[in-house]
Amino acid sequence: MKLENKTPYPADLFRGVIRERRLFGSVAIRVAYDILGQELRIADEQTWPISPGPWESAFGPMPGDELMIRGGVDVLLHGYARTSHQRPVTRLDVEVAVGPGWRHRIAVIGDRSWERGLTGLRPSAPIPFSILPLTLERAYGGSGEWDSLEVPFVDNPRGRGFYIDEDSARGQPLPNIENPEALIDRWDDRPDPVGVQACDLVFGPRVRRSVGVDLERHVITELRSTLFNAAFPDMIAPAAHAGDEVRITGVRHDGPVLFRLPPPPLRLVLRFGEQEVVREPAIDQIGVDTEGMRAFLSYRFPFRYQMIPLQKRHIQLLVAEPSSAWASVPLATSYGEAQ
Structure with missing residues (x-):
């Protein structure tokens, strides 16, 4: 299976094995925007890559994008607290x-x-x-x-x-x-660090909230998809949709940063044999540079499929018209097999 990217936006297809003949795919796309007033407009230069491994961004170190699904929407900020x-x-x-x-x-x-x-x-x-x-x-x-x-x-x-x-x-x-709910009072207080940038995969609060462990048997009992989020645990929104208002206060001398999330400027066409479906990816990251008044939105479409010998499998990423309304489906949809 290959991804044919016919858009100007960085994108990649990541694949993996669930079990024999059962595989998953995940298409990740990142779109850069300029914040003009209260509107996001697609930037002329698309400088935010999709990277399989960790990389250094304008926001600082960023983890890689090679994963199936995140457990919510990362909200990432870069800038200063300003009165x-x-x-x-x-x-x-x-x-x-x-x-x-x-x-x-x-x-x-x-x-x-x-x-x-x-x-x-x-x-x-x-x-x-x-x-x-910050x-x-x-x-x-x-x-x-x-x-x-x-x-x-x-x-x-x-x-x-x-x-x-x-x-x-x-x-x-x-x-x-x-954390405003747990301010430091003693020199030996040991609070969890809080922040608005990306955190490491091994960041303690991230692991503790995402991995269940049976200490007596020394086995992992639960692995939540929030482990694959990049943001601090409290900076993960459950979902974000076109039309939602994003409001950030305390980062500009001249007032809040405010904009609405636009419809995705792209669509996916997935072909499995004779089956063809058109889908709209979901937002899984919102990044805002409050100094440069720029933003990026990361989109992802994860799916499962069955390995059928000699079946043709192909994915196209296309630019969508602003007025297009494409069907949204639950994450991790299955293709290439009886529904």
């Missing part, structure tokens, strides 16, 4: 919403350090700010030293706020980016 009209504040909540039913926020707090109080160390008063980067270096994490050995906080060794003992914490910084 309204550049007025300094000590705390700013950055919030992103997709559609009517999903939203998530993080707390961005001015620079603080651990200082001596009556009962031990306490956070100093935050320094007012008008701009702070990077993992500002989230909880980092590394400490024990017995002359460097001890990293595994989930985010690039971060700040992790200390081995009280003496090493004194005078040192707290993270700027926190």
Whole structure:
């Protein structure tokens, strides 16, 4: 089976074996857009590739796209927390919403350090700010030293706020980016890092929420498709559809970033022997560069099929007219066999 891409958008077909004569395919496409006012317009240059393996993007490290299905829609942001009209504040909540039913926020707090109080160390008063980067270096994490050995906080060794003992914490910084529902209070608090960029496949909260393990038998009992998402666990929306409003606050001095998701500018034609179907892929990633006012939407269409000897199998990716309304079907549809 081959993918014939007749669009200007980066795309690839990934395949794998489920069991004997039972296979899966997954077509992944990525479309770059410019944010003009409250509208997404297809960019002249399509610079966001589809990559089987990990790669370095404008958003930082990105995991590969070679997978069958994600457990929801990754929402990824690149940029800064910015206060309204550049007025300094000590705390700013950055919030992103997709559609009517999903939203998530993080707390961005001015620079603080651990200082001596009556009962031990306490956070100093935050320094007012008008701009702070939304990077993992500002989230909880980092590394400490024990017995002359460097001890990293595994989930985010690039971060700040992790200390081995009280003496090493004194005078040192707290993270700027926190979970507003679980703010750090003590120097030895160990919160899960929060962020708006992509996280590693082995990121602890991602694994804990996606993999069920029987500790007594030392076996995996459940593997959820959220393991294959790239976003932080709380930055995964259940779904995103054309017409849904995307709203991001706390990232521009001049107000929120606001746009509606457009219809997919493409369609798939799948042929299995004499069977031909036309399908519309679903959104599985929303990436927004709030500084450059650019975005990308990743689309995916996963399916299962049966290996039938000598059967002709072919997939075309075509540009769709803006007014076209193509049938949407549940993910992981089966083809090439009796329905």
